[in-house]
Amino acid sequence: MGIDRRTFIQLVTGGVVGSLFTPVIWKSLDDASIWSQNWPWIPRLKYGTITEQASVAKFGAAPCAEIVKSVGGSPYLTRGNAENEMSKGGVDPVSASGPQLMYSLSRVNGPMKKTAEGKYESISWEEAEKVLSEKLAAVKGKKGKLAVVSGDTTGTATEVLSGFAAGMGAECYLMPSEEQGAAVALSSMGGKGQIGYDLENSDFVLFVGADAMDSWGSVVRNQCVYSESRPTGEEIKTTYIYAGPFQNSTAAAADRWVPVAPGTGAIFCLGLAYHMLKAGASSSASDFADFKTLVMSRFSPDKVEKATGVAGTEMAAIAKRIMKSSAPVVVAGSEFAQGAGAADVIAASAVNMLLGRINKEGGMKILPELPKAVEAAAGRSELAAKDFVGYLAGIASGKVAAPAVMMSYEANPIYALPQNTALAQAVEKSGFLVSFSTYMDETASEADLIMPNPTCYERFEDAQTPYGVGAAMLAASAPVAEPLYNSKPTVDVVLGVASVLGIDLGYESADEVYQAKAEKAGADWDSLIEGAAYVSDSTESGSIKFAASVLSKAVTMPKGGEIALAPYSKLIIGTPTVAIPPLNVVAISKFELMGKDLMVQVNSKTAKKLGVSEGSKVKLAGAGGECAVRIHINEGVMNDVIAAPLGFGHTAWDAYSSGKGENISKLLTVGTESGTGISVWTSSFVSIA
Amino acid sequence: MEEKRTSKQCGGVLPFFIGVLASLIVGWWVFPQVIYSQKTQPIDFSHKVHVEGEGMDCESCHMFLEDGSFAGLPSNEQCAECHEDVLGETEAEEIYVTEYLQKGVEVPWLVYQYQPDNVYFSHKAHEGYECTDCHPDVGNSDTLPTYYENRISGYSKQTMKMWQCERCHAEVGTSNACYVCHK
Numbered sequence: 027m028g029i030d031r032r033t034f035i036q037l038v039t040g041g042v043v044g045s046l047f048t049p050v051i052w053k054s055l056d057d058a059s060i061w062s063q064n065w066p067w068i069p070r071l072k073y074g075t076i077t078e079q080a081s082v083a084k085f086g087a088a089p090c091a092e093i094v095k096s097v098g099g100s101p102y103l104t105r106g107n108a109e110n111e112m113s114k115g116g117v118d119p120v121s122a123s124g125p126q127l128m129y130s131l132s133r134v135n136g137p138m139k140k141t142a143e144g145k146y147e148s149i150s151w152e153e154a155e156k157v158l159s160e161k162l163a164a165v166k167g168k169k170g171k172l173a174v175v176s177g178d179t180t181g182t183a184t185e186v187l188s189g190f191a192a193g194m195g196a197e198c199y200l201m202p203s204e205e206q207g208a209a210v211a212l213s214s215m216g217g218k219g220q221i222g223y224d225l226e227n228s229d230f231v232l233f234v235g236a237d238a239m240d241s242w243g244s245v246v247r248n249q250c251v252y253s254e255s256r257p258t259g260e261e262i263k264t265t266y267i268y269a270g271p272f273q274n275s276t277a278a279a280a281d282r283w284v285p286v287a288p289g290t291g292a293i294f295c296l297g298l299a300y301h302m303l304k305a306g307a308s309s310s311a312s313d314f315a316d317f318k319t320l321v322m323s324r325f326s327p328d329k330v331e332k333a334t335g336v337a338g339t340e341m342a343a344i345a346k347r348i349m350k351s352s353a354p355v356v357v358a359g360s361e362f363a364q365g366a367g368a369a370d371v372i373a374a375s376a377v378n379m380l381l382g383r384i385n386k387e388g389g390m391k392i393l394p395e396l397p398k399a400v401e402a403a404a405g406r407s408e409l410a411a412k413d414f415v416g417y418l419a420g421i422a423s424g425k426v427a428a429p430a431v432m433m434s435y436e437a438n439p440i441y442a443l444p445q446n447t448a449l450a451q452a453v454e455k456s457g458f459l460v461s462f463s464t465y466m467d468e469t470a471s472e473a474d475l476i477m478p479n480p481t482c483y484e485r486f487e488d489a490q491t492p493y494g495v496g497a498a499m500l501a502a503s504a505p506v507a508e509p510l511y512n513s514k515p516t517v518d519v520v521l522g523v524a525s526v527l528g529i530d531l532g533y534e535s536a537d538e539v540y541q542a543k544a545e546k547a548g549a550d551w552d553s554l555i556e557g558a559a560y561v562s563d564s565t566e567s568g569s570i571k572f573a574a575s576v577l578s579k580a581v582t583m584p585k586g587g588e589i590a591l592a593p594y595s596k597l598i599i600g601t602p603t604v605a606i607p608p609l610n611v612v613a614i615s616k617f618e619l620m621g622k623d624l625m626v627q628v629n630s631k632t633a634k635k636l637g638v639s640e641g642s643k644v645k646l647a648g649a650g651g652e653c654a655v656r657i658h659i660n661e662g663v664m665n666d667v668i669a670a671p672l673g674f675g676h677t678a679w680d681a682y683s684s685g686k687g688e689n690i691s692k693l694l695t696v697g698t699e700s701g702t703g704i705s706v707w708t709s710s711f712v713s714i715a
Numbered sequence: 716m717e718e719k720r721t722s723k724q725c726g727g728v729l730p731f732f733i734g735v736l737a738s739l740i741v742g743w744w745v746f747p748q749v750i751y752s753q754k755t756q757p758i759d760f761s762h763k764v765h766v767e768g769e770g771m772d773c774e775s776c777h778m779f780l781e782d783g784s785f786a787g788l789p790s791n792e793q794c795a796e797c798h799e800d801v802l803g804e805t806e807a808e809e810i811y812v813t814e815y816l817q818k819g820v821e822v823p824w825l826v827y828q829y830q831p832d833n834v835y836f837s838h839k840a841h842e843g844y845e846c847t848d849c850h851p852d853v854g855n856s857d858t859l860p861t862y863y864e865n866r867i868s869g870y871s872k873q874t875m876k877m878w879q880c881e882r883c884h885a886e887v888g889t890s891n892a893c894y895v896c897h898k
Contacts (some may be wrong), residue, residue: 053750
């Protein structure tokens with residue numbers, strides 16, 4: 027019996043038919059489908075012991091005390107630390123994305139240097155530190171050859187950088203913030219220390235410009251204080267009024283919104299002072315008479331109304347309401363947390379002085395600076411008062427020579443500075459730009475050397491007295507996780523390079539610096555890293571004056587008749603240092619970003635005046651540049667004002683933020699505040715090109 | 716002509732049935748043995764020694780955490796509470812202490828009921844069932860069962876399939892909506 031073709035086919039057919047009644051095909055198909063779950067590029071969850079550890083997050087604009095949950099040593103979730111006074115248990119929209127930002131696609135994986143072709147190549151830390159040391163050795167002791175900028179206003183890391191800059195004979199600057207104007211204001215008023223506001227004990231808070239719910243001070247803490255003072259279903263303890271050009275988050279949360287033209291916060295405050303003085307308010311300050319003369323002569327209700335848009339009767343009513351309160355406080359600041367200068371804070375302080383609210387519970391506090399850990403470093407207020415924007419404006423105009431080396435820490439100056447096109451070019455004029463950025467941001471993308479700092483979850487970190495809080499305080503944290511990439515804490519890098527260059531900063535490692543800071547402040551290090559904050563109830567003694575001569579020069583009446591730009595900053599859209607976190611993208615309003623088009627907001631009267639309507643695509647032109655935007659009609663914007671969100675228009679980072687909208691910073695116009703000489707950019711005007 | 720064709724058919728339809736039979740044998744007897752590879756656990760762990768000898772119960776090592784999540788298998792940290800040094804005389808314990816605990820390496824236990832990441836399983840929600848309704852009854856055993864790994868899918872033979880989950884849910888009246896298990 028031979029096997030011929032027919033037999034073979036019958037055999038195979040039988041085999042195939044038989045296999046249909048076995049699990050071979052069905053199980054193989056099933057297993058193959060399950061196997062497809064295990065392809066190597068499919069992300070895997072990490073399993074392990076779930077742990078919790080306190081941390082101080084520096085992702086947001088202000089430090090946020092958190093509890094970080096980890097699985098198998100990998101952070102995956104965070105929540106506010108209710109035991110820590112610094113952020114009162116809240117967590118801001120950027121810090122909430124902290125674990126996600128730790129695994130961000132934008133992380134710099136290790137030290138890199140730019141090649142002659144303009145590309146980046148990975149190098150070892152030894153080589154990176156050698157390159158940096160050589161560059162710095164060439165400029166040591168040479169004035170103007172090195173500039174250091176830090177975006178971390180609260181960390182002791184900035185003290186290390188400041189001390190290092192001093193040892194190098196160089197200047198250390200902070201990125202623009204509210205703190206600069208406040209530091210100059212306090213200095214002008216003859217005070218020392220740091221201005222704070224005891225919001226939690228106040229019964230009436232007037233925010234002038236300061237967008238406390240989204241950008242001014244410690245936002246998450248402000249929100250918690252607001253929440254505590256207005257418990258659901260219970261009596262409201264504190265009344266809030268917001269005075270500003272746009273119905274932002276603070277205006278929406280306040281009991282009343284008073285539309286006030288952008289950049290006229292000081293005039294508004296002095297307009298209030300006029301009514302208070304008229305009602306008999308007085309002060310023992312040495313220049314009270316000068317102040318009274320100034321206010322009564324130059325800030326009469328009609329003049330104030332013309333400048334701010336607030337009627338005299340309304341101003342009088344607000345002044346009366348404040349004076350009637352038992353614990354009022356007036357807080358002034360920029361609508362977008364930068365560029366307001368000192369005049370607004372001086373003017374608001376003047377109102378607080380007339381109310382007798384300096385260093386009183388629920389009033390304006392003058393807080394002591396915590397002792398320095400690095401002796402050579404500049405004091406906090408001294409550092410805050412330095413004008414980085416003014417320095418770069420000098421470079422841009424050719425009046426100041428560009429530095430041979432610029433070091434950028436926790437800062438993204440190429441993206442975040444006002445009049446952005448010109449000032450970013452000024453940064454790029456540096457002979458050798460070093461970025462310590464954790465992320466491949468706009469500045470890192472232009473840097474000659476990138477030395478990535480680990481995230482705050484992977485390093486020791488601390489935070490002292492965030493601007494705006496009502497008490498001096500300190501929080502600190504130990505690493506929550508092992509470094510994910512080949513990063514190295516900048517403090518360790520700087521200490522090592524300082525040692526090579528013969529500069530003694532007094533420490534050998536970052537944790538030594540932070541522990542010394544805690545010790546000098548009188549705080550218990552172990553308690554700090556377990557999540558508690560050190561809080562001091564002391565205030566600076568000594569009186570302050572009205573700085574009438576400074577106000578006289580610094581406060582000028584606007585010309586009027588122009589379309590003012592009212593930028594605003596929302597934490598959900600990121601910070602000057604951290605771009606939009608991926609989780610936040612879905613929460614961005616369609617009235618701020620439509621597709622890839624930035625939406626700006628005007629009211630219908632202004633829209634009619636400009637000849638635009640809902641959805642119109644227009645080009646806004648300012649002194650420093652142009653932005654293509656779309657119009658959204660919103661009656662929550664005052665007349666002759668265009669409200670526009672900051673935080674968009676990134677050109678680096680990742681798909682979640684790059685190429686979305688425009689960077690409104692391009693439209694901001696930098697000027698100089700008379701009387702103080704610092705740069706200001708809250709009065710920017712635009713036209714439709 | 717007809718006779719010739721019959722002779723070339725080699726017994727009529729017999730080859731067909733031979734093919735069917737061979738396929739059934741391969742499919743039902745050979746295939747189930749070939750599809751799984753056999754693996755042994757990295758350490759010859761005795762539950763019996765711990766349960767009978769030391770008076771421990773299941774929850775001593777396989778417990779719920781404070782947040783309701785299930786700890787699963789004990790980590791070195793837990794084991795080290797007793798086994799910081801070698802306590803007994805067994806080779807298995809010596810291997811564990813010297814090769815894993817002292818070197819800071821977690822034991823790569825093979826999990827019989829491992830579920831993929833896309834399945835959200837809550838032990839807390841199934842707390843009312845006996846452990847052995849789903850897991851092998853190893854509590855009183857000196858040895859661990861052989862681990863059968865599917866050569867195609869890479870999963871354990873004992874991994875519960877979706878139809879098993881669905882059947883039980885249907886029997887007890889629990890929702891079988893997708894989101895119940897797939898978040």
